[in-house]
Amino acid sequence: xxxxxxxxxxxxxxxxxxxxxxxxxxxxxxxxxxxxxxxxxxxxxxxxxxxxxxxxxxxxxxxxxx
Numbered sequence: 142x143x144x145x146x147x148x149x150x151x152x153x154x155x156x157x158x159x160x161x162x163x164x165x166x167x168x169x170x171x172x173x174x175x176x177x178x179x180x181x182x183x184x185x186x187x188x189x190x191x192x193x194x195x196x197x198x199x200x201x202x203x204x205x206x207x
Contacts, residue, residue, distance in 0.1 A: 146194070148181040153190050159197050166205045174206075
């Protein structure tokens with residue numbers, strides 16, 4: 142995913158990120174897929190932002206992968 146969702150701004154754009162990750166999941170359906178995050182230099186001291194980021198990925202996998 143784009144590092145901008147996690148590393149830019151004080152708040153996570155949940156709807157934008159959800160749409161972004163859903164598009165990737167749907168495109169890869171039926172294939173092996175690995176999600177990694179690179180090039181994030183700060184989360185603005187907000188660990189909850191990172192937790193929510195992972196939670197959204199898990200929710201979208203449950204809804205759209207299986």
